Amino acid sequence: MTPKEALHTENAPQPAGPYSQAIVSGDLLFTAGFGPQDPATGEVAESVGEQTRQVLRNIQAVLAERGATLDDALKTTVHLADLADFQEFNAAYREFFSEPFPVRTTVGSQLANILVEIDLVARLQG
Template structure:
């Protein structure tokens, strides 16, 4: 199965040896993104709603490389530092998606200095 890794202009630099996204078998897979600002690498805000919005703006930049939007997302995986932030996270998340919503898994994780991390899978246009 051929795969093509890529980087998105305006997205935060990867923290290790990985691509912002990989295209394979008709899908675009993103790395997990935190709420980092691309210019300085620092996490923005200290509340989960604003951090969620920043994470999803970062992901939008990766999707846009292949002409995709959050409407093309079929699955998301979410890591929350504190599951009691779920309602606040969910309200911000919903600002970026419309029905039919992608499937989603949300788990609690021991994130370092951030409140939320998200990765997504998006379907590429057929044909």
């Protein structure tokens, strides 16, 4: 069985419950679902575009703990509080990824006082 290793960084929001920011197993890295809180201030932007950018910066911080980037992403799962925000979300999301884009699932979800949450699976390089 492949062991698992928890990752932690102060540069992303801290878990609000009994879970890890990310787990590495073999050459795969799995993140928790990250919200748009700024890790330094705890503040949350108002627009879905700015929230998306902060979520992805939070995920970048976790990836950096293992020398990975968003270019290593294989799959993302996105939860939007309102699917009517898809166009603004998608424009901000596109700023962070290049082709070939990771596969993505986007769903409407009931979120607690945020507009977007994203988790990611990445493959670590040798």
